[in-house]
Amino acid sequence: MTQIRSRFLPTRQIENRLESFGTPLPPIETVPHHRCHAASAFHPSAFDEAVVLTVDAKGEYDSTVVWHATGRRLKRVRTYEHPNSLGLFFATVTEYLGYRMFNGEGKVMGLAPYGDDNPEIESALRELIDTGVDYDVTKLTKRWGTGHGVETLEGVFDRPRHETPGEYGQWEKDLAYTAQKLLEETVVDIAETAVDQFGTANVSIAGGVALNCKLNKRVRESPAVDDVFVQPVAHDAGLALGAGWSRQRPAAVDRQTDVYLGPEYETDEIRSLLETNKLEYAEPDDLERYVAERLAAGDLVGWFQGRMELGPRALGARSILADPRSADSRDRVNRFVKHRETWRPFAPSMLESAADRYLDDGQPAPFMIDAYDVHPEAAAELEAVLHPADDSTRPQTVREDQHPRYHRLIAEFEDITGVPVVLNTSFNDHAEPIVRTPTQALKDFYGMGLDLLAIEDLVVEKKTT
Template sequence: MNGYTLAFKPAIGLYGQHDPSAVLFDDGTPVFGIEEERLTREKHAPNTFPTNAINACLDYRDIELGDIDEIRLPYDPSLRSRIRSHYLTDAVRAPTLPRKLSALEQTLVTEVQSQFFPTRQVESRLELIGSSVPPIERLAHHRCHAASAFHPSGFDDALVLTIDAKGEYDSTVVWRGDRNGLERVRTYEHPNSLGLFFAIVTEYLGYRMFNGEGKVMGLAPYGTENPEIERHLRNLIDVGASYDVTELTKRWGTGHGLELLTEVFDRPPKEDTDEFDQWEKDFAHTAQKLLEEIVLDIVEAHTDTVGSHNVALAGGVVLNCKLNKRVREAACVDDLFVQPVANDAGLALGAGWVGRPPETVDDLSTVYFGSSYKTETIEEILETSKLTYAEPANVEQYVADRLADGALVGWFQGRSELGPRALGSRSILADPRTADSRDRVNRFVKHREGWRPFAPSMLEDVASEYLVDGRPSPFMIEAFDVDPAKASELEAVVHPADNSTRPQTVREDQHERYYRLIKAFGERTGVPVVLNTSFNDNGEPIVEEPIEAIKDFYGMGLDLLVVGDFVLEKDATRQPTTREVGELVGSADPEPVTRERTTAIGNG
């Protein structure tokens, strides 16, 4: 692969419904990547073509669409025909004759499009971006997930497992990864879908599919063993390496499964998520337990078959960090890599790596693939907005001290992250040492349920001190148990029900300013850890641009905002003066490098 390759995941027509993204590769190396939701400001950007993400990729290298050598799509619609009978059966199951006929007509139209005109809709959208459309290659959905997991893992060989709701025809796939690439070992065809199974569980508990699964995972530890719930669920599904969940998932969407759960448990789906009773917590606990049991059985059944005890995971289901913990801890697993952009947004990464020799792909240690903003650009935005701000000579020390004093901080630095986790570029930060920090962030900043836990960022070299079997984990994609002797130092970022946490470990070469901040906080408090959650309000995507960070700062219960080199304090009396900044950094220079604007907000 030479020159520019553009890989993108649409969310229209034959190409899925959610999480569109685009990644630009230069000679096989990803140089820029972004999700469409960051630019449209609609969570998951459903039913959307990634026009903005594609343009952002082109703008990054100041090129046009015609300068791209090849476009890669992480779907091959022609493969849908392998489960054509399922689509026809599903259409016939529609409840009334007019709906049956409509469903059959749509199924036939889709079948014709996927076999004879699979890229026509994509080409027409690309023609609106540039007059010269490069050659388009279609790649199998799960193969792209598998490449995203194996190629950047650093493994010479691995059992690769991809799990989501549905590719073209497959929902779970076992792969053998080695120096020669990827070989499909076992396929679980749709509708035998673990992703759809957990989506049904999610909607039964009052959340939305493809959005609330992580909340159900977080709720599960509050539950306990409930033999009645477990008996009913085990009667509906078969677990083990030859699992079968189709009794619940035989119809696309969640409607059929919700009706069946309502009938079996004599309880309707939950309508709100303000509070959960013990039965609902137990239901989440049991569903999580069965999901973990199935995936663990698949891994145990195939490590010897594949001939490797390294495991690489991708697909939306493996955003479940507690599931990943169980896999990592399995006796048959020597090492684990989980693609941090495990959901469909990460397909663009995999599409760019499919077909490349795995050893030519760099190990993945960061996902800072998005936009950054120059200091002068940020300052111009602040000036135009008539905001009071200061430029401390030592931003990290100033913020560390404010965190230690209990401040809630918006932190906007460097290139944005690709994927669903904020990793120190678009983050909200707080002191991790008290439960009060967790409660205040939930109530005043994130405006969400008070029971939901947060995650920490910690220096990589202290992971073994705070975590049981701690190791580098830079992506907040795996859970760990917290050392009981250290739990009292991390009350805000330890799950109250099971003493686990989902850490990000940080090295200086990964994010220099964020590392320095955490180090400074550790020097001030003795705890080189901060609470880190994504910089967004409830229900919106993570902020992408400085102006969005500013808007959220004034719409949320944050105390200060750090945008690049600049600090904004909501309480004007806390705004650092030139003298205070000089004293803060211990400077002997009577005129430290600092600037300050004191124009009041709203005044000309």
């Protein structure tokens, strides 16, 4: 009986696990999956009232949930149950294009702007799925996983699953474009319908599908929508945040302005590690100025500063930085550091005070969770951090209180170059997790073509002959 209970009751499973560690048992409560996502999107938004959309593949029995949120509570108003799942729809296209589900969706989004309207693909997909507020994608998603959906697409298009992910012809680009378009029109319609129903023009979004920054851009640009907050840890890693917040009154939660919730390491600890490893290092009097000068000279910099970011984006705590001003810089990051598909864009970190200078509809965007168009006259300054196909960008705006040292570095880079922006990509090799510890940072520094590592107050450099 105990075994049956422990197998099927999640609370009991957690208790067993903690017991096995010898940890004292705290009281355990469970919070539904989509309620966690919803709280993670609304509670830290600082909205008094909002429509909340939680959109993912599947959490318990739900795939998409629409909520009406006020300062007192979150009310579920419409549920789209699994398998009617937008996350699985996009995952199916992702698998069909040769990437893995729950992994390559961002690449499909990045591929989409290279595509174009393709009436044949679009009419075939519209035969399969209904879009909009009453969407139905179950012809593709009716069985868990993407096998059935991929087979269906293979039959409809009379083309096998793509074998060489990353290398695409125009047809695959058009498919990505069309899938993104249908996803956008569906979520925008759900948002606009709920805004109309509840009379609030604030929208909060979470769930794995909310990592799609182009989708978030479309919601923000809807004439029916005034303001959008997207939980930066939109996927299931953010459930813990939501579970905690869900027990509080939304109005009692402060606006979330950063994600620096991970571990940090003292300079002395790092100094000792470097000495143990017989590595030379220096301690510049003005680290930010020194690194800014090196960036302006074209060096590629590993930047390890303060508490690590929670979530999928490196936001100046575990980042690789480069000069944002030329496509050549982007190509060097690809060649020497990230070893990834050359068509994929990089993103910028910019001073928040410069958002207006570069971004259409520029506003604080501290999380790289939302895309923007760039003023055409300013685009030439940011060539390395624009999407090559549509000149959009996925910025991080930085304020001094969010990360003082990163803010100062960008300000110093502006002082030297006139451009208050750096290229920022995550500190990891291709398909690896972001580095967390100093040891991991050192391994990546020496495993990739980085020139300089700025790790807390210290710098490590490669000897060039």
